[in-house]
Amino acid sequence: MSARGKLVTAVVAGAALTLVAGVPGALAQGPWVAPPEAKSLKNPVKGVGDAKKVVETNCVTCHGASGHGDGPAAAALPPPKPANWTSVAVQKQTDGEIFWKISNGRGAMPPWKHLPEKERWEVVNYIRSLKGK
Numbered sequence: 001m002s003a004r005g006k007l008v009t010a011v012v013a014g015a016a017l018t019l020v021a022g023v024p025g026a027l028a029q030g031p032w033v034a035p036p037e038a039k040s041l042k043n044p045v046k047g048v049g050d051a052k053k054v055v056e057t058n059c060v061t062c063h064g065a066s067g068h069g070d071g072p073a074a075a076a077l078p079p080p081k082p083a084n085w086t087s088v089a090v091q092k093q094t095d096g097e098i099f100w101k102i103s104n105g106r107g108a109m110p111p112w113k114h115l116p117e118k119e120r121w122e123v124v125n126y127i128r129s130l131k132g133k
């Protein structure tokens with residue numbers, strides 16, 4: 001292949017990768033891992049504020065009233081199912097990782113960037129309060 005041909009191939013492959021990465025849900029198989037920079041994000045907020053209300057309005061249809069991932073909409077969704085917030089799999093993540101996932105979403109999990117940052121951190125604190133429940 002000519003040098004120009006190689007360049008074109010590289011550019012097309014790069015564009016395809018960018019496209020896949022840019023479409024939420026395009027890679028919604030397998031474990032969901034937040035990017036490394038999310039891990040060390042510091043939680044600047046103490047307490048849960050109105051998080052219970054925020055969660056009741058926005059999350060319980062999928063994640064269930066007690067956060068076990070068993071909301072009324074969960075049955076109709078294909079895997080991966082809404083996460084069980086009380087599980088070790090969720091609780092072992094850092095606040096930053098949970099915050100990042102809430103903000104960005106994946107597949108059937110919507111992104112919640114439109115909620116004020118403070119509210120998103122309060123929701124993280126609320127999810128923490130459900131640990132082992």
Ligand code: HEC
Pocket residue numbers: 028032054055058059060061062063073077080081082083089090093098101102106107108109110112123
């Ligand atoms: C329409 C259904 C739906 C709604 C509404 C929803 N989620 Fe989710 N959520 C999901 C699904 C499905 C997953 C699993 C996504 C995956 O693994 O690809 C998920 C995963 C998560 C995770 C990641 C857990 C993990 O695997 O690490 C968190 C945290 C979360 N949701 C929080 C929230 C919060 C907070 C709200 C409300 C502000 C919310 N979700 C609203 C469907 C929903």
